[in-house]
Amino acid sequence: MRPYLQFILLLSLIFSINTACAQTKKLSVDDQLLQDSIYKSNKKKILNFSMKEFDTLFFEFFTRKNDPDVLLTKTEFYNYTVQIAAFSDRLAKLYPDQKEVAAQNKEHWLSERYEDYLEYKDSQKK
Numbered sequence: 346m347r348p349y350l351q352f353i354l355l356l357s358l359i360f361s362i363n364t365a366c367a368q369t370k371k372l373s374v375d376d377q378l379l380q381d382s383i384y385k386s387n388k389k390k391i392l393n394f395s396m397k398e399f400d401t402l403f404f405e406f407f408t409r410k411n412d413p414d415v416l417l418t419k420t421e422f423y424n425y426t427v428q429i430a431a432f433s434d435r436l437a438k439l440y441p442d443q444k445e446v447a448a449q450n451k452e453h454w455l456s457e458r459y460e461d462y463l464e465y466k467d468s469q470k471k
Contacts (some may be wrong), residue, residue, distance in 0.1 A: 372458060379420065380455060382426040395404040399432050410462065413469045421458045432452035 352389035372380070394402070406425040409415050417425075437444045 372456065376419075376423070376459060378425050380427050381425055382468050383420075384431060387424075388430055388431055391428050392435050394432055394435065399429075402428055402432075405451075410465075413466075416466055417462065422457075422459050422462055426457040 402425070406429065409417060409421075409425075430451045430453075433447040433454070436450075437447035440447070
């Protein structure tokens with residue numbers, strides 16, 4: 346039962362952050378192609394992640410994203426967001442009753458834009 350509660354809490358946290366930061370802008374074709382490439386090359390690895398490995402990835406992303414001294418490259422940024430999105434596929438399989446939440450979470454992470462991240466980094470300097 347404990348992993349299920351962790352999953353619900355983690356999804357709730359992610360979904361709240363996602364909702365607060367939601368963007369309605371679309372990704373460029375180049376960004377979508379980069380995401381597809383990252384997704385295909387990492388899908389198998391991510392589908393086998395444990396919750397501990399996912400937590401490490403998730404918190405590493407937020408730590409690096411919020412560090413004013415770190416500027417992620419476009420590939421690094423999408424590597425994180427796509428892997429986080431891909432983990433939603435695993436969670437949907439593990440918890441079929443949470444498929445809709447997992448799908449929404451995946452959609453949000455795949456809609457994260459590098460340009461928005463750069464604007465955020467710019468605002469950190471001010």
